Amino acid sequence: MPEPESPEPESPEPESREPESAPRPEQSASPSGWRRLVRAFLRPSRSQLILALCLAIVAFGLVWQVRSGTRNDYANARQEDLVQLVDGLGAEEARLNGELNDLENTKRELESGRDSAAVARSEAERRRDVLAVLAGTSPAQGPGIRITIDDPLQKVTASTLIDALQEMRDAGAEAMEFNDSVRVVASTWVANQGSGLVVDNKQVSRPIVLDVIGDPQTLEEAVRFRGGLASQVTGDKVGASITVDRSDKIRVDSVVTAPQPSFARPTR
């Protein structure tokens, strides 16, 4: 790097020791740097014009470089730097692709898990509804029959009703209700109380109305077969009359509250 120095030092360096040795036009009046500066500032000369030109070129280049540098970071990068950058970007891309694959696998697993959870949930809800109807904890409606037993002599007994309930269950009854007020469930009991009837601790007034949800055809057959409920209550000993109405829309609105077990807990 000695070449660019050569034009410059040849003039300043020998004369920096004795500034007065080589007389020049600007130098004759004052040797002091400050006075020289002030004089140059006040009295422009041809050499200053050249200096101004050079300064303008340098300033122009500086602004040029600074502006283009702010525009593009990679424009003046060298080839090997760019290769290194590309390598780094490639490695980063591979790493991110791996991460993307992992995340997509996780997403797939979570989605299938969500689907199976939804299936299990809807299955559980269906079974809950079925069990709620069977256990009598929710109202129910559907096709069925409405049995009305008009019993003026009050001879229909609890055992007759229990037989009737059993027949209905055998015929596929899914929900039953006495007098629109007492739901019949697995633990329902019937008792005689004087001349009246008590079902699940509730008085059942006459005429006795029994709503049954199930296949109406089968249920009616179960009521009317010889020796069944109809022949029992209409016999000479009881002397009651019975009517059976089929309907597509029997409503069973009364519910029972399921008792919470005090000691037993379900195990899975």
Add this chain to the structure above:
Amino acid sequence: MIAVLGLIAGVVLGILLEPSLPPFVEPYLPIMIVAAIDALFGGCRAYLEGTFTDKVFVVSFVSNTIIAAGIVWLGDQIGVGSQLSTGVIVVLGIRIFTNAASIRRSLFHA
């Protein structure tokens, strides 16, 4: 006076024109700027010491920038461009500091 005006004019021109760099100049412009700054400091020092000459200054200015850019270009051709540009910057920086020390001495005598 005119020199200061020239500096301002250069800055204003650069801002107003917003020139886009031709691609082959881009790696060399910073080196050229540093070399030009070095020449300016040398000229300033020579002026303060009373040894300033137009011809010497212009020749040093032009040759400094061309040689600096040429060295870096050569380095790029033979694959040591970044190392050479670092070397050139270091040498020019040292020269700028030396010139600045001379200017300071002639202005403040310290």
